[in-house]
Amino acid sequence: MGGDRHHRPHERGHGRHERRLRDRRDAGLGLGDRERDDGADHRHADFDHAGTTGNLTDGTSESTSPGTTQGVTDSTTTTGLPPGVCGDGVLNPGEGCDDGPNNGPDAACSEECILNSCGDGTVDPGETCDLGPDNGPDNGCSETCDILPTACGNQEAEAELIPKPVDIIIMIDNSGSMGNEIVGVQDNINVNFAQIIEGSGLDYRVIMVSRFGNDSAESVCIEAPLGGIPQGGCNNPPAQPINGERFFHYSVEVGSHNSWCRLLQTLNGNTKDEFNLAPMGWQEWLRPDAFKVFLELTDDGVECSYNNISYDDNNNVNSGLTAATKFDERLITVAPQHFGASIEARNYKWYSIVGMAYNNPPEQPYSDMDAIVTGKCPTAADNGTGYQTLSNMTGALRFPLCDTSKYDVVFQAIANGVVADAKIACDFEIPPPPEGKTLDEDSIVVEFTPSGQMNPLLLGKVPGLDQCDPMSFYVEGGKVILCPDACTLAQDDKDATLKVEFTCDPLMPL
Known part of the structure; x- marks a missing residue:
């Protein structure tokens, strides 16, 4: 999980990145590098003092910018870091990205020059969650790093119409x-x-x-x-x-x-x-x-x-x-x-x-x-x-x-x-959700299909018996209970089928 690291202000990420750039510039170079830099500085001074272009062929001329010479490569980048270092703003071998000082935990490119992407376990810009390899329909965060409305998809089970004792x-x-x-x-x-x-x-x-x-x-x-x-x-x-x-x-x-x-x-x-x-x-x-x-x-x-x-x-x-x-x-x-x-x-x-x-x-x-x-x-x-x-x-x-x-x-x-005369029982256990998931009671829908028909009748959930209407049910004590009119409908048609559909509460992946 990203934790607090993924929610620091962007400016703080930049501040740390700037300090790191200075550290790399001041301490990350070896002695040989400093010597080469010194030599380069002397050469620059000689060229400037002579006011010439060195070994240019007669009959040719080349315009140069102040402080540069033709055929000589500057040993530092515009960021002050040596070439090939993450954060130099150049896509170097082994790097997925490099936006220079814009690299950061909340940016498209991380401080390690890795693309922030869905599935990396970090909540990146445009993502609402990221559980890494656990992304998917069973864990509350989708494969596209969006919080899912349900942690178990759409579940359904046929309710058995059992005669009462x-x-x-x-x-x-x-x-x-x-x-x-x-x-x-x-x-x-x-x-x-x-x-x-x-x-x-x-x-x-x-x-x-x-x-x-x-x-x-x-x-x-x-x-x-x-x-x-x-x-x-x-x-x-x-x-x-x-x-x-x-x-x-x-x-x-x-x-x-x-x-x-x-x-x-x-x-x-x-x-x-x-x-x-x-x-x-x-x-x-x-x-x-x-x-x-x-x-x-x-x-x-x-x-x-x-x-x-x-x-x-x-x-x-x-x-x-x-x-x-x-x-x-x-x-x-x-x-x-x-x-x-x-x-x-x-x-x-x-x-x-x-x-x-x-x-x-x-x-x-x-x-x-x-x-x-x-x-x-x-x-x-x-x-x-x-x-x-x-x-x-x-x-x-x-x-x-x-x-x-x-x-x-x-x-x-x-x-x-x-x-x-045996009456159909008008209450039945709610099918259990998948292991580790929690049923979303508000999502329950009951389909009643009369015998010999293809199109089901949808029964809606109401808070309790007092709010019942002809095509409804309520939930009490872990059971679906058909309201009186819906119960009569079921008891008068013992060959009808009842199907219960539901989803699960979303898991909080952040």
């Missing part, structure tokens, strides 16, 4: 009329439900909220591979459920009408599970970044109260809408980190297997586009209009409860729905 909460009514339905769940939850989700590669877990035990007592026992109880072990269930990596059982009795109240009571552990496996409630098993899916199984309607709020669908459409609206608002209020920060940003769906009448054909589920069903299937107590309405509000499917022989089709449809 899914937490599935299953509520099962433990009333005396639910024995066959519980058996139907136990027979199908592994092969026709968990196995399908597992095969999709989705990161999922199942949380069972229902009384644990033998199905003969309208209790629920889940075996391996989903549960931790070995296959066949539920014929004579162990003393308590065995949880595993993907399955968690919160054992509490659920009555005919109180599913929603039981969910709210047990969420934070206000009502404990009988084995104290989750003292803080089943929320301990939820993951904040996971999409939530509820699955309700009951042959009755909603009629319960909790924290001074009553939920009663009264087996009709209007009351079902009122009850579902209140429960939806309450669920989001008590745990927005899990179920969504607002009604518009719900983070869950509610699937219902309830006592409503069959579709046509019978195994055909009802979608959120179908009206609320007020009829009942043969073995049901009520039609569950509150649960049905919540399914419609959250865009989930509904199934009749009564025909357990069709549970394979029901659970397969729900499993496929869960896979399809």
